Amino acid sequence: MSVPGLEVRDLRLARGGRVLCDGLCLALPPGGAARVTGPNGVGKSSLLRVLAGLPRADAAVTRPARVALLAEAAALDGERPLARALAFWARLDAAEDVSARVAAALAAVALAELADVPVRLLSTGQRRRAALARVIASGATLWLLDEPGNGLDRAAMLRLDTAIARHRAEGGIVVVATHQSIDLPGAIEVAL
Amino acid sequence: MIALIRRDVRRGYAGGGATLVMAFFLLVTTLFPFAIGPDARLLARVGGGVIWAAALLAALLPVERLVQPDLDSGAIDQMIVRGIGPVTIAVAKMVAHWLAFAPPLMLAAVVAAGLLDLPVERLLLVEAGLAVGTPGLAALAVATGALVAGLRGAGAIAGLVMLPLAVPLLIFGAGAIDGGVAGLKLLAALSLLLTVGAPVVAGAAIRLGVE
Numbered sequence: 342m343s344v345p346g347l348e349v350r351d352l353r354l355a356r357g358g359r360v361l362c363d364g365l366c367l368a369l370p371p372g373g374a375a376r377v378t379g380p381n382g383v384g385k386s387s388l389l390r391v392l393a394g395l396p397r398a399d400a401a402v403t404r405p406a407r408v409a410l411l412a413e414a415a416a417l418d419g420e421r422p423l424a425r426a427l428a429f430w431a432r433l434d435a436a437e438d439v440s441a442r443v444a445a446a447l448a449a450v451a452l453a454e455l456a457d458v459p460v461r462l463l464s465t466g467q468r469r470r471a472a473l474a475r476v477i478a479s480g481a482t483l484w485l486l487d488e489p490g491n492g493l494d495r496a497a498m499l500r501l502d503t504a505i506a507r508h509r510a511e512g513g514i515v516v517v518a519t520h521q522s523i524d525l526p527g528a529i530e531v532a533l
Numbered sequence: 534m535i536a537l538i539r540r541d542v543r544r545g546y547a548g549g550g551a552t553l554v555m556a557f558f559l560l561v562t563t564l565f566p567f568a569i570g571p572d573a574r575l576l577a578r579v580g581g582g583v584i585w586a587a588a589l590l591a592a593l594l595p596v597e598r599l600v601q602p603d604l605d606s607g608a609i610d611q612m613i614v615r616g617i618g619p620v621t622i623a624v625a626k627m628v629a630h631w632l633a634f635a636p637p638l639m640l641a642a643v644v645a646a647g648l649l650d651l652p653v654e655r656l657l658l659v660e661a662g663l664a665v666g667t668p669g670l671a672a673l674a675v676a677t678g679a680l681v682a683g684l685r686g687a688g689a690i691a692g693l694v695m696l697p698l699a700v701p702l703l704i705f706g707a708g709a710i711d712g713g714v715a716g717l718k719l720l721a722a723l724s725l726l727l728t729v730g731a732p733v734v735a736g737a738a739i740r741l742g743v744e
Binding site: 390393394395396408409410412413414415416417418420429430432433434 | 544605743
């Protein structure tokens with residue numbers, strides 16, 4: 342079922358026979374944000390994957406129709422120019438204005454001048470920003486960001502904050518799993 | 534769906550994938566004249582079977598590159614997040630693999646027929662058989678690729694999984710050269726069965742790989 346907000350009811354999360362969390366509840370209205378914290382290996386990424394619907398947990402999670410996931414892997418074809426690699430995903434998300442959306446997303450992460458460079462030549466931080474551009478270009482309501490600040494420099498962190506703030510101002514929802522200080526005013530803290 | 538197919542076809546031909554299949558196929562077919570001697574009559578008689586055996590071995594070559602890289606890069610995760618089902622992904626991969634694999638193979642078979650001194654009417658039957666049988670072979674390759682994805686030594690295991698299942702294709706494919714249209718019909722039935730069954734298997738394997 343798709344709803345405007347994100348709702349998690351009594352979610353039980355187990356991985357490899359180990360229970361990571363039980364009875365997790367979370368409700369985020371449009372514009373809402375949540376920060377998932379906890380030590381390494383506690384299941385932050387697993388939680389985000391469940392929220393994305395990768396292991397199906399349909400009884401416990403109701404989410405908006407369109408979701409964008411920023412996981413550890415960038416999922417951009419290394420041999421393709423950056424803009425083309427992003428356009429592939431943007432086209433799957435929505436058919437209209439693909440190149441305009443990609444260009445705007447690249448500008449938001451300050452990678453516009455690298456649009457024609459093959460993805461495999463990007464540095465770690467640039468690849469992270471490219472993956473973030475994929476999320477921005479998706480136009481999805483719910484953003485699930487797993488350690489979005491990894492490998493980002495100071496300026497890129499600020500742009501990340503700006504992108505999240507703009508997304509929330511437009512009624513989007515953000516769930517961030519992170520150790521870093523990402524600016525999320527009014528966010529619900531989910532400590533695993 | 535079309536976007537997925539186009540992406541995989543491009544990746545199939547990129548990096549010399551098609552050339553590799555053709556070169557390997559031709560190498561295997563040239564081994565036989567060396568092994569059994571330059572007897573033109575004998576070669577013409579076994580040539581069709583040789584082409585089919587070589588096609589099977591060549592089909593094994595790209596299996597590791599079909600599913601594993603997309604699981605590693607997170608691309609399959611991203612597709613499923615966008616609501617594209619694992620079975621749809623598998624079907625797209627099968628169509629794309631067939632498009633990237635069958636045309637070079639059928640082209641190389643013409644060259645191989647020349648090397649083996651195969652008469653034209655037998656070559657036509659081989660080509661018809663390949664056209665009918667390669668969809669099944671491509672489907673089997675993707676299903677195998679999905680099943681062995683994530684395993685260590687996936688390439689060797691892929692051979693063990695795929696070749697026994699491909700033996701019926703070989704039997705009916707090579708049989709169609711002597712059996713004519715009736716043989717082709719059997720081959721088509723088998724190819725159809727694999728094409729319909731393999732997406733379900735591959736989809737389940739992809740779903741497991743994602744979870």
